Amino acid sequence: MTAKDEIQNLARLLRESDHTLALTGAGISTASGIPDFRSRGSGRWEKVDPAQVCSVQAFRRDPAAFWNYNLEWWLACLRAEPNPAHHVLARLQQEGLLLGVITQNIDGLHVRAGSRTWEVHGHLRTCRCLGCGRQHPFDFVSEQFQAGKNPPRCPCGDLLRPDVVLFGDMLGEDFQAATQVLAGCQLLVVVGSSLQVYPVAALPRFARQLVIVNRDPTPWDDKAVLVLRDDIVRVFEELAATLGLS
Ligand SMILES: NC(=O)c1ccc[n+]([C@@H]2O[C@H](COP(=O)([O-])OP(=O)(O)OC[C@H]3O[C@@H](n4cnc5c(N)ncnc54)[C@H](O)[C@@H]3O)[C@@H](O)[C@H]2O)c1
Ligand SMILES: [Zn+2]
Structure with missing residues (x-):
């Protein structure tokens, strides 16, 4: 054919x-x-295992390292056009x-x-607080990160996580x-x-x-x-x- x-x-x-x-x-x-995860030559998977860095466990172990690794490609997703x-x-x-x-x-x-x-x-439009559960626009996280506040926090003081499904999430x-x-x-x-x-x-x-x-x-x-x-x-x-x- x-x-x-x-x-x-x-x-x-x-x-x-x-x-x-x-x-x-x-x-x-x-x-x-x-970039995708598994294309030969350019996939992110070839450089690092997403199950390690994009997981609930990684977030709990070291939230600042989690944001350090992930935020750059998430911001690239937000800058992209259909x-x-x-x-x-x-x-x-x-x-x-x-x-x-x-x-x-x-x-x-x-x-x-x-x-x-x-x-x-999930998606990158919002993030949510692990303490009070409040949702914030994703910019709320990136602005803190860019101002050197890592890990980003809710006004209530607790940690913020992205509204994406991480490895280990339901x-x-x-x-x-x-x-x-x-x-x-x-x-x-x-x-x-x-x-x-x-x-x-x-x-x-x-x-x-x-x-x-x-x-x-x-x-x-x-x-x-x-x-x-x-x-x-x-x-x-x-x-x-x-x-x-x-
Ligand atoms: N854009 C994003 O939101 C994004 C990017 C990377 C990873 N992820 C996440 O990572 C996981 C990856 O799994 P997956 O199955 O979606 O992706 P994957 O990386 O496992 O597979 C992508 C597939 O797309 C094919 N491909 C890439 N570019 C192509 C093109 N131009 N034409 C034809 N085929 C092409 C590759 O051959 C590959 O098999 C998903 O759960 C997703 O949530 C999302
Ligand atoms: Zn809160």
């Missing part, structure tokens, strides 16, 4: 399904300048071809592109909501995920048909009706052209 046939096949599957969702991972945001793949997914929803996006990303780019989004690993209500919206899913389009982080990696089992758009192989490839090992932005720009979306 040529690349063009594959895109036409994807367009047909989208038109035929009336319960379609996308499941996205870090790979959809690499074109926005945010790329054409985020925009095409939002457009597919407007056209009634997609119900929304379940994402593992914390960069908020699907929300900013206008998609209905279930952010199963998944939040968006994950529950995502499993509900996946019930009856006819088509799930996985975009830019190595499908190695559980329990999200188990979500494809809810879908009757699976399409995978990812440069590297995933453990679900043999179950998929279509696998596009191509650049994500290229795939979605060509898909938009094939569907006549401008």
Whole structure:
């Protein structure tokens, strides 16, 4: 099958399904300048194990070191802009071809592109106090950090943590909501995920048909009706052209 046939096949599957969702991972945001964890050569995983530095345990052991390590890439996420793949997914929803996006990303780019989004690993819009539970805008943390106050604290004096799901955390209500919206899913389009982080990696089992758009192989490839090992932005720009979306 040529690349063009594959895109036409994807367009047909989208038109035929009336319960379609996308499941996205870090790979959809690499074109926005945010490195993923597992791409060969550039993934963050190759430098450091996120389960060590991005975990509840790391936060408890040394909150200042936790913020020191993580804040830089989180601020890069906040500076990034949605790329054409985020925009095409939002457009597919407007056209009634997609119900929304379940994402593992914390960069908020699907929300900013206008998609209905279930952010199963949380987001960087807010942080919360471990003592009084109050939520603050994320800027409240970064401003303290930049003024040399590390670890950042709530006015009540207690420590602040990000509203992202850390290794060792339970998944939040968006994950529950995502499993509900996946019930009856006819088509799930996985975009830019190595499908190695559980329990999200188990979500494809809810879908009757699976399409995978990812440069590297995933453990679900043999179950998929279509696998596009191509650049994500290229795939979605060509898909938009094939569907006549401008
Ligand atoms: N942008 C973010 O918010 C961000 C960034 C890094 C990590 N994370 C977190 O880390 C975890 C990582 O797991 P994951 O499965 O999402 O990502 P991952 O890093 O495990 O896998 C990303 C996949 O995307 C593919 N990819 C990267 N750029 C691509 C491109 N331009 N075209 C085609 N394929 C491309 C790679 O081949 C890789 O298999 C997630 O839980 C996520 O919360 C989030
Ligand atoms: Zn507080």
